[in-house]
Amino acid sequence: MFDIKWIRANAEAFDAAVSRRKGISVRASDLLAIDDRRRDIITRLNDAQEKRNALSKQIGQAKAQKDEAKAQELMAEVASLKDFIPQGEADERAVELELSNALSVIPNLVFDDVPDGTDxxxxxxxxxxxxxxxxxxxxxxxxxxxxxxxxxxxxxxxxxxxxxxxxxxxxxxxxxxxxxxxxxxxxxxxxxxxxxxxxxxxxxxxxxxxxxxxxxxxxxxxxxxxxxxxxxxxxxxxxxxxxxxxxxxxxxxxxxxxxxxxxxxxxxxxxxxxxxxxxxxxxxxxxxxxxxxxxxxxxxxxxxxxxxxxxxxxxxxxxxxxxxxxxxxxxxxxxxxxxxxxxxxxxxxxxxxxxxxxxxxxxxxxxxxxxxxxxxxxxxxxxxxxxxxxxxxxxxxxxxxxxxxxxxxxxxxxxxxxxxxxxxxxxxxxxxxxxxxxxxxxx
The missing domain is CATH 3.30.930.10 (Bira Bifunctional Protein; Domain 2)
Incomplete structure (x- = not known):
């Protein structure tokens, strides 16, 4: 099993090593594309959660100031985030499983002194x-x-x-x-x-x-x-x-x-x-x-x-x-x-x-x-x-x-x-x- 962080830092070395394996066509770019989608979802989730936390504080401030209109406006925005976050978490789990499955079927990388051959x-x-x-x-x-x-x-x-x-x-x-x-x-x-x-x-x-x-x-x-x-x-x-x-x-x-x-x-x-x-x-x-x-x-x-x-x-x-x-x-x-x-x-x-x-x-x-x-x-x-x-x-x-x-x-x-x-x-x-x-x- 490989660490995607290592593959990202050593993409060329990974490709060169895995190409020695019979019948393996996967390349670092394929795996990094999946990881990029995962990282993008995580970033958007983190942003949404930070925004929800900030809006929740603002709602409390608006209510303390008796500004009900502002509070309702902020609460509507929080509600939209509550719909996005569960879906984003589901998307994150799905792409993490996709990445895990892709990594799990890649064979180990062999030592340099292993001879090349087809059978x-x-x-x-x-x-x-x-x-x-x-x-x-x-x-x-x-x-x-x-x-x-x-x-x-x-x-x-x-x-x-x-x-x-x-x-x-x-x-x-x-x-x-x-x-x-x-x-x-x-x-x-x-x-x-x-x-x-x-x-x-x-x-x-x-x-x-x-x-x-x-x-x-x-x-x-x-x-x-x-x-x-x-x-x-x-x-x-x-x-x-x-x-x-x-x-x-x-x-x-x-x-x-x-x-x-x-x-x-x-x-x-x-x-x-x-x-x-x-x-x-x-x-x-x-x-x-x-x-x-x-x-x-x-x-x-x-x-x-x-x-x-x-x-x-x-x-x-x-x-x-x-x-x-x-x-x-x-x-x-x-x-x-x-x-x-x-x-x-x-x-x-x-x-x-x-x-x-x-x-x-x-x-x-x-x-x-x-x-x-x-x-x-x-x-x-x-x-x-x-x-x-x-x-x-x-x-x-x-x-x-x-x-x-x-x-x-x-x-x-x-x-x-x-x-x-x-x-x-x-x-x-x-x-x-x-x-x-x-x-x-x-x-």
Whole structure:
């Protein structure tokens, strides 16, 4: 969300920055024209109210002087103002709503080092702030070398009888799955491993947030109004609640309408929750298997920071997500998303893409984004700088998946598959699996 005062003072810079965003045609002049109408109405309202107050005093003076004719003349003038003022206030509310709606659908302005591009083909591989392809490769597991034709995860799971799309379709329709037995346990183990890693080693506080949220929370993290069709809503009294599309929504909104002390920052929160998305814009994509589901589990990381530390926090959060894949021995790469692929609220996003032998390609398993004060303005989330007598400042927000549990299950099954149809269990997950070293096949 943008401050119209900032746009007025930086119109050229705003136009240059927003022009880098795909499909955005709005310009500062469009917004300032609405604001000019708002300012004109406010000016006329203030003038009318001042005139009414002055006339009211004059009426009192005329009556004190027994000048009834003058008093009646002034009272008629006040009456005409009383008709104008309510209409002017209604006009002000209408134009303020128009301006708010126009500002609310403008995406965040990206950092200068975000590459330009029209779609995912413009994304650029990222090797770390001071890294290189060689140093990045040392930190990551190599691609697995399989001596047989690899299968996709759903082929492995269905052969085990523990990944059931048919029953899920009977229960709920397409894009759902029933996991059973050891595959269900493996999915649970992956989520628990991630939570333990982020809470014990990475300094995040575990949270169990509500799974239903109000429109105000969704607006705060920019799912509304632009992405309403991707949400599942349920009636709630005279209003409605939405199933969370990601735990980013409740975790980030913890600080909405708050003024934190600087000493409380950075605030780092994590949660393992189900997520619910209608996938309205993905018809025909990834219809087989678990890659794109209406319901899936994800471990989310959220950080609330000062403006001065948010860029470093972004790199830190990326490292936390990378550690998950490194500990699991999964090959992956990091992509710096281009202007045509980056999310609505992000100033910069890194995608972690894990290698899937069954598909013979990389697929996204985590997105890590820094949003600056974009969400904070929508939530009115601020902090008070320590030792300074100045107005509170907006916090900066960051979010990242650490990681998507279902997609991580896919990656483990495809990367650790064996020729006999079994799946070896990564060593780090074996304690969560009761010491089991393989599932399915002859394991």
């Amino acid at each position: 995912e083909t413009g994304n650029v591989e990222y090797f770390g702030r001071n890294g290189s392809p060689e140093t990045a490769a040392k930190a990551r597991a190599p691609k697995p070398k399989l001596s047989f034709a690899p299968k996709e995860h759903y082929e492995i799971g269905e052969a085990m009888g523990q990944m059931d799309f048919e029953t899920a379709a009977k229960l709920s329709g397409s894009r759902f799955v029933v996991l059973k037995g050891q595959v269900a346990r493996l999915e649970r183990a992956i989520g628990q491993f991630m939570l333990d890693l982020h809470t014990t080693e990475h300094g995040y506080t575990e949270v169990q947030p509500p799974l239903l949220v109000r429109d105000e929370a969704l607006f705060g993290t920019n799912q509304l109004p632009k992405f309403e069709e991707d949400l599942f809503f349920t009636p709630h009294g005279e209003s409605r609640l939405a199933l969370i599309p990601t735990a980013e929504v409740p975790l980030t909104n913890f600080v909405r309408e708050s003024i934190l002390a600087e000493e409380e920052l950075p605030l780092r929160l994590t949660a393992l929750t189900p997520c619910f998305r209608s996938e309205a814009g993905s018809a025909g994509r990834d219809t087989r298997g678990m890659l794109r589901q209406h319901q899936f589990n994800k471990v989310e990381m959220v950080s609330i920071t000062t403006p001065e530390t948010s860029v470093d926090e972004h790199e830190r959060m990326l490292a936390c997500a990378e550690t998950v894949l490194q500990r699991l021995g999964l090959h992956y790469r990091v992509m710096n998303l281009c202007t045509g692929d980056i999310g609505f609220g992000a100033k910069k996003t890194y995608d972690l893409e894990v290698w899937l032998p069954g598909q013979d390609t990389y697929r996204e398993i985590s997105s890590v984004s820094v949003c600056g004060d974009f969400q904070a303005r929508r939530m009115d989330a601020r902090y008070r700088p320590s030792g300074e007598k100045q107005a509170p400042r907006f916090v900066h927000t960051l979010n990242g998946s650490g990681t998507a549990v279902g997609r991580c299950l896919i990656a483990v099954m495809e990367n650790y598959q064996q020729a006999d149809g079994s799946v070896s269990i990564p060593e780090v997950l074996q304690p969560y699996m009761g010491g089991i070293k393989a599932i399915g096949g002859r394991g």
